[in-house]
Amino acid sequence: AQSGTVAADPQQYDQAYLSPVTIGNSQLMLDFDTGSADLWAFSNETPASESVGHAKYDSSTGTELQGYSWSITYGDQSGAAGNVYADKVVVGGVTATKQAVEAATSISTSFSDNTDSDGLLGLAFSSINTVTPKQQTTFFDTVKPTLAKALFTCDLKQGNAGSYTFGYIDTSKYTGSVTYVPVDDSQGFWSFTAGGYSVGSDNATSGSVGVSIADTGTSLLYLPAAVAKAYYAKAGGKFDNQQGGYTLPCNGNAPDFNVAIGGKTFVVPGSYIAYAPITSGSQTCFGGIQANTGIGFNIFGDVFLKAVYAIFDVSQGAPRLGFAAQ
Ligand SMILES: CC[C@H](C)[C@H](NC(=O)[C@H](C)NC(=O)[C@@H](CCSC)NC[C@@H](N)Cc1ccccc1)C(=O)O
16 A cells, blocks of 8 residues: 655645646646645647747646646636546655546636746546546546555645655644544545634634635635634734735734634744745735635635644544644
């Protein structure tokens, strides 16, 4: 049975985390994304003008799935599209001998401009994979039957290399016990329900954060508008239309954000919420907590995930998420 671990290297401000992946004979840095289910990469089929500075998948090692195609759009209106190959994919020593690899023939500018990332490796449920005429499986679903345990874990860090594991839980990566919560995979996401919250030291959690997805491919923590408002009221922040979100002082006094999941309280340090100066050298920071307006659910992105050890587990049949403090 297979198991393995791979580094997750942070970009500036932990905007995204990139991991080395071998596809055929190509070495690429991919953004592992539990919020989508396509494995796509810059390729020899991507226009040169769109792939400057990127490593590219050389599809000559793959077997083209004739007549297959893919096209994906993300919440930030970015996206990509292209053709499909079956090829060998290796992540941290775990091998998928015939994985659907989606070679991009067109890519939106936000991906072309981010030269650290050579594509995405989707880890949501394969039910939202975009390949037609026959939907394909994610890397995790492809290797799942061969894994020692049908699960993968995520250990992201603030400003430091973290890791993903496949097939095993690294008990040295967390403290205390793991709290498991049920996952509703009906929309293809790792969706769970978060409970009450509190700001700073006042521990009387109030309200209910509600339906949330765990999304390693989203940088920030998107919460109900009322919760974001309550946080920034305590943090001395304000909604800045020009910045398109809440900002707060970068002065190191941002209060922690506490949220109950499965009856256990997890703490997002205030230092993660003073996310990044709005312009370099500014004393005003863009907030790591923003309102989920227009999304319809909360997104527990990297600002939250780097505060915990997360276990994406289908070993029990029904999918579940495990969280532990790190
Ligand atoms: C507007 C598109 C909606 C959101 C929907 N798409 C999705 O839900 C896709 C699969 N997932 C996503 O757009 C989001 C989760 C839902 S947010 C509304 N996760 C993937 C995102 N983090 C990938 C990414 C990584 C780096 C840079 C940018 C984007 C659809 O196709 O209908």
